Amino acid sequence: MQAMKVAVVGGGLGGLTAAALLARGGCEVTLYERSKHLGGRAQTTEVEGFRFNLGPHALYRAGAAMRVLGRLGVKPPGGIPGAGSYALRAGRLHTLPSGPVTLMTTDVLSLAGKLEVARLLAGLARIDTAPLGPLSTREWLDTRLAREDSRALVGALVRVATYCADHTVLSAQVAVKQLQSAVAANVLYVDGGWSTLVDAVERQGREAGARLELSARVDAVVLRGSRVEGVRLADGTVHAADAVVVAGSPAEVAALVPGDAVLAREAREAIPIKAATLELGLSTLPRPGALFALGVDGPWYASVHSASARLAPEGGAMVHVAKYLGGSDTEPSESELESVMDAFQPGWRAHVVARRFRPALTVSAGLPQAAKGGLSG
Ligand SMILES: Cc1cc2nc3c(=O)[nH]c(=O)nc-3n(C[C@H](O)[C@H](O)[C@H](O)COP(=O)(O)OP(=O)(O)OC[C@H]3O[C@@H](n4cnc5c(N)ncnc54)[C@H](O)[C@@H]3O)c2cc1C
Structure with a gap:
């Protein structure tokens, strides 16, 4: 044949x-x-020995891409981020709730908020996502969480897991699936990009x-x-x-x-998911203990990818900063992302070896919309 x-x-x-x-x-x-x-x-582009992906890229270890790579016999080398994680609120770093201890000690949640988020995360893996297709992420957050501080935190986790800032449009099915995947097995930053x-x-x-x-x-x-x-x-x-x-x-x-x-x-x-990104190659990290920051009062992300994967020359640090775009926020200025760095790594400007700003990258060409039934749409 x-x-x-x-x-x-x-x-x-x-x-x-x-x-x-x-x-x-x-x-x-x-x-x-x-x-x-x-x-x-x-x-991936190499600038002065720093390996810049086109914006922050993380491979979901429990995701479909990893499974397909596995079928092809490709085992991506790299590292799992997690240490040195902070929540960013009002231009300051706070403890990011990422486990039972940090959840109880963080000041980004009230006591009632802590209990509410703990309950949600404890039952997250068991949530059946199939019926959530036509529900927006905003509606899901509003029905599952009574408190504004809990919604802000879980909304931030959804942003980092989906890249999407427009939760009135994003299907809750996708938001919850991505959260489940992130919590189950985290992500991998790939050596070399x-x-x-x-x-x-x-x-x-x-x-x-x-x-x-x-x-x-x-x-x-x-x-x-x-x-x-x-x-x-x-x-x-x-x-x-x-x-x-x-x-x-x-x-x-x-x-x-x-x-x-x-x-x-x-x-x-189709509604695209977009992000503004700032890639930085630094000769040294001014605040070595801070490796990840997630905005809870705004759509911000900053992460030292070279702390987990080979992406920088000896002693240097490769940092991705991003703003998740949505609605009328289409082209932010570079200085907005620089302000995130000011909070995350004060003094960073003195150590810049390489940098690249992209005001509006398309992360995904088609956001899974609640109005279209989520993944079935
Ligand atoms: C800032 C940013 C962050 C991201 N973060 C993540 C992440 O953390 N995790 C994740 O899983 N994914 C992430 N992504 C998405 C990820 O990069 C893509 O999903 C992945 O690379 C696969 O892309 P693709 O092959 O579907 O499309 P693309 O990479 O866009 O490839 C499409 C290709 O088709 C070619 N092409 C189009 N039309 C034609 C034509 N008519 N003839 C010939 N060639 C054509 C284009 O030139 C292009 O090379 C991110 C993307 C961006 C921009």
Whole structure:
């Protein structure tokens, strides 16, 4: 029997993984990537010996990506963060409740708030997320927690677990699933950055026989009626395929099949999750005991990724700072993120070796919306 010919559009981690798995499954796979390099948003850039991911990237150890990497035999090297964690409130660091002791000693919660959060976290793993699809995260927080301080803290945990600041839109199903995953097994910061994953999956794909074409933009999926015949590249050439996998955003998928009303609607209705990010390479860490800070009164994140993974030269520190965007907050200024660093690592400006600011990165092209039923939408 002839092998099925599959064209994969997109050489990010999603497309590369699909290509590797399909090639292993016996398909004849060609992957087309429009840029000159593979990796998409999982790219890592080296600046002065510091390895900058495109914003803070954490691999959920109990998540789907880890399972798929496992199927490919990829065991990502890296470390698990956790030590030196703080809550950031009113420009000051406070104890971040991350276990029974810190939950009882923190001053970001009242006594009633502590009991409420303790109850929620104790039962978190047993929450059935299936019925939560059409419920917004805001509604879920409001029904589960009576106190404002508890909602602020759990809302902050949802932000870091989902990257999403717009809890009136985000489905509670996804928020709770991500919290469960984070609490069950934490995350991994990857040695060398996410390009380590890209390189490993690329190797698996090539070994399985997948062909990877760079600088190859696909302009259209070629159809005869509803049957796939192949893909047309920007240079006008047509490449035959029995099936096409498009590993891009809803807008990119819709652009390749112009007459498809369902894909066009998906693209129109998709709400991206966005973040502003500041990457910093420091010659030294002014406050070595502070390795992570999470805003409870604002959508802030700061983390010394090099404390858990190999991302900085000897003695240096690689820090990711982020602001989760949502609603009308679309392009914050760099100084907002610098203020987070002022609270997290006072005196950091004297130690900057490398830096990069990105005002609005797309973390996910399609936020799982409560209005669309959550993951089923
Ligand atoms: C700031 C930030 C933080 C993140 N943090 C995390 C995190 O902590 N944990 C996590 O799991 N994920 C995180 N992500 C998301 C993660 O980077 C992506 O989900 C992951 O890299 C997989 O991306 P992808 O392959 O789906 O898409 P992309 O990486 O966007 O790849 C799509 C590729 O398709 C190519 N392409 C598109 N259209 C065409 C076409 N017509 N022809 C040819 N090529 C085309 C593009 O050039 C691109 O290379 C984060 C992303 C950002 C930006």
